[in-house]
Amino acid sequence: MNPDALRDKVSVIGVGCCQFGENWDKSREDMIVDAVYEAYTDAGIEDPQHQIEAIFAGAVYPREGSGEVADSLRLYGKPITMLMDYCQTGTDAFRCGVFAVASGLYDTVLVLGFDKPKDRGVSGPSVAFDRVRGLPATPAGWFSLCAARYFETFGAGREDLAKIAVKNHHNGTLAPKSMLKREITIEDALSARIISWPFGLYDCAAQSDGAAAAIITRTDLARRVRKDPVLVKAVSVATAPHPQRDPDFDFLAWKPTLYAAEDAYRQAGITEPFRQLDVVQLHDCFTLTELLTYEDLGLCKKGEAKDHVASGTFELGGELPVNTDGGLKTFGHPTGATGVRMIYENVLQLRGQAGPRQVKNATLALSHNIGGAPQTCGIAILGMP
């Protein structure tokens, strides 16, 4: 593999995001159109039927093919790729779009992530009864399995998780399109009803409806469109064994992130992620996932995440702000859209358009998803020249 093959060849020239939330009165078509047309405007696309050459779309819930996207956007006669890889679906759609442009086959490509879990009539994920092994199969149950061992090994506890929830609730209040805009206290988080120990309600991401879009093009063409294109430094996806069946899993780190981060940093030429990165969007499906991921991404040493939570390292105004728009916790988590929503936020941050949550002089930004039980991770690193 040539880690330099991709770097800076592709640029993001436009992003869009619909209002996230329990969008009872909006269809998938509504949200797709809202997100994509905002991206058109942002990228200066006036004639999408002629300017968009291919579409890479990710969604977890619908069992429909590409026709839904084509008909929603009235884009016909062009390839639409539909992807599904659990929570890293959006990042993978972006990765495939980047490959398509970098190959030289297409000049301009639309990347789209969307999902509408709130049409299913239930709160939270669906409960499987089509098997007997591996039940309960709830994401909270999967991601909480690290807790007991991690807590005992490093002396962390629910209080550390609560601080992450408080931070992300605060950040969400500063993002206009977030689902939840409500500050909470440590006490709120600790006293909430338990979903899957140690996760209380506020330790869990807000499942929501939503769609997000990005338009990418060859970097040599990007400057004709706008003067501040955002460069793609790295796109990486890695898989790891199912943690419930991996005989070497230690409950202290999620392997998919370790693998993907190593590859992404090599592609981007990053050797000291904590020092070099300016802003990070990481997959806070649960507060503990955020805590572990600080370490798994190499932003701090294994076991030290709680100290950084205590000192505010990852808060807005801290040394390395994480989940500046509230993350999955409060911006919302329409599974297939989340990776692209993170691209949207990082592009705004890099362009200096993030309003009250703006990280000063941000020039290098990372986004991260981890999905499945989890077995898969996607990372995208964007930067300014």
Add this chain to the structure above:
Amino acid sequence: MTGIVAHGAYVPTTRLPLALIQGRKAKDDGPEKAVAYGDEDAVTMAVAAALDALRGFERARVDAVYFASTSYELREKQGAAVVARALDLRPDVLTSDFAGSLRAGTAALEAALHAVKAGGARLVLVVASDCRMGAPRGALEAKFGDGAAAFLVGEDDVIARFLGSAARADEIQDQWRIDGERFTHTWEDRFVVEEGVVPNLVAVLRALCEKLDAKPGDFSRAAIYAHDARSQQGVAKAAGILRERLVDPLIGRLGNTGAAYAPMLLVAALEQARPGERIVCASYGDGAHALAFETTAALEKLEPRLGVAGHLARRRALPSYDSYLRSRSLDPKEWERGGDLGLSATVRFRERDADIGFIGARCTQCGQIHLPRPRVCIRCRAKDQFEPARLSDRRGRVLSYTFDYFFPAPDPPTIVVMTEVEGCRVQVQLANARPDEVRLDMPVEYVFRKIHEAGGKANYFWKASPLAEGAPA
């Protein structure tokens, strides 16, 4: 010599204090009944009792399995086949169900004795298991208890020699359950006792003595079906059996376990007996059935088992009557638990070794054990180099845990544990424990349980259970 070679029993840990049925507060040592919890039924209890009986025996020796129950829920689809797969018995084992009568348990035992005596099988596993339901707050609910008994019947190392038996068929509609109904019905109690239970049991006990040319006083222990304590004593008196020789019918501790009742009392008798004792076991239902045994010197060589006494000592009282109703799905629910079609029959078929048998796959190249069986080894990546590795009789260790309040369960949370067994990771639910009893690295054993009822059928897998202190190895 034909007879019983080994015995075992199972009583669910869960108990319902009878006071709760009446809305009163439970007293510490008040009367109670054993309750198969939401994840237990006649099949899971049968597996547990059979495992108790099989302690110290090579499972491959079992030639036949006779499963007796009036409450096994499928009318077409054998229970004995599930039991055989869960126990990882030989594929050529003869499986057969005995049903339809409270006498099914002793009928299965007698059939096994005859099969062995006739030379048709060398070792037969007999399991009687019942989980009958009385209508909520009805007369039968407090009487019924849940449990199972198991015997190995053979010719070598017999611990209780079969002396003979007597049977009596009688047509009387005193207790019955119609297809599709959940609850057993009964005619007026005095009619059941005076015309059914007492005359049939007395007659069959007298007939047995006559056949064996024995006197009632020759029996040092009498394991006699007890419709209630008084009628059991009435039977004994009329049959000439001394009251103190009656095996305690465990009313107020276990309850009437239906087809498993007389067999469980026989197990209790064998647990206390010494070599050279004569024991009579008598069951009731559409007539009566009595079998006589004589214990041998081999009785003292049988390795300890949990049995009736050991299982009765492990108990956990339900906190409320509502909790009991939820565990039996007797509570109205806004949404039914479980899906529509349930498990795919083809998936269940393909995965029966892992799901029903709890059988993993050991890589013959590097030794790594997997569950379920993969095609390629996770450790050394050898392809298709696996041999079966039974994990159900191995002990595991809790590596991590969570308490899932989201998954539908009668009494959330569902305790989920990541366990390691023989180097293999298995995520399972934890039975027989409260959240505050879970510890990292705690040792567990594995128990066969019902996971859910999707598709209207019991769907089984294994759970972990804290290793009981003092449990036989």
